[in-house]
Amino acid sequence: MTRHDMRRESPQAGLLRGLYLITPDEPDDGRLLARVAPVLAHAACLQYRNKRASPRQRLRQVDALRTLCTEARVPLIVNDDAALAASTGADGVHLGEHDGAVAAARALLGNDAIVGVSCYDDIRLGLDAAAQGADYLAFGAFFVSPTKPTARRASIDLLQRARITGLPLVAIGGISPDNARSVIAAGADMIAAISGVFDAPDPVAAARAYAACFA
Known part of the structure; x- marks a missing residue:
């Protein structure tokens, strides 16, 4: 799948729908690959x-x-880390509020790169990122997150308001297959998960359950 493919397939601006899988902080290289490989088939x-x-x-x-x-x-x-993305040939970078500007990442990675931006609970950050040329926007946390228990909390109606940007939206923060449909109905194109998959008793079944929420 190419970077352009990721954009073309969106119901709004051409981005994928489904599970936005995030790796755990795994210190063992081999174990990281062994944990990611079985669930990758269910990830967008x-x-x-x-x-x-x-x-x-x-x-x-x-x-x-x-x-x-x-x-x-x-x-x-x-x-x-846009520099790491560039040096490894990754498809793109995800920027937090202290990770630099969209334009700088685009200059480093090229026009075909995917540049996403964390907007937390702030629609103004989303509007600014969209104006700067971001490819997708991430909002949350929508629920209590075991990965970031002190993360800012966002209201679900924020996703509805963010649709004005025309960009694909990623929802993050404490989202499980049981509550995912509420944020999807509000406008999320992708659901981000770390512990919901990798800390599950059966990570493959968990990834499949997230993906099924978009069926």
Whole structure:
């Protein structure tokens, strides 16, 4: 799957619908691949996120995941680090509020890259990111998240208001297959999950359940 494919398939601006899978902070390279590989078939895209890894390990892990994602035809997005995304040939980058401007990431990665932006609970951040040329917007947390228990909480109607941007929307934060349909109905094109998949007793079944919410 190419970067352009990711944009073309959206019901709004051409982005995929489905599970936006985010990697856990896994210190063992081999175990990371072993955990990701079985669930990748149920993901719309994969975001690499590891806050605890060294720069060298992050490079190794992204390189290995890029091979997996290429084989599975799943776009690979790197969290926070446009330079790492560029050096590994990842499909794009996801930017938080302190990770630099969309224009800088676009200049580094090229026009075909996927650039997503965290907008938390603030529609103004979404409007600004859309004006700067972001490819998708992420809002949340919508529910209590075990990954970020102190994250800002967003109201579900924020997704409805964010539809004015015309961009695909990712909902994040404590979303399970049991409550996912409420945020999808409000306008989410993708549901982000880390612990909901990787900490589940059966990660494959969990990933499949998230994907089924979009059926």
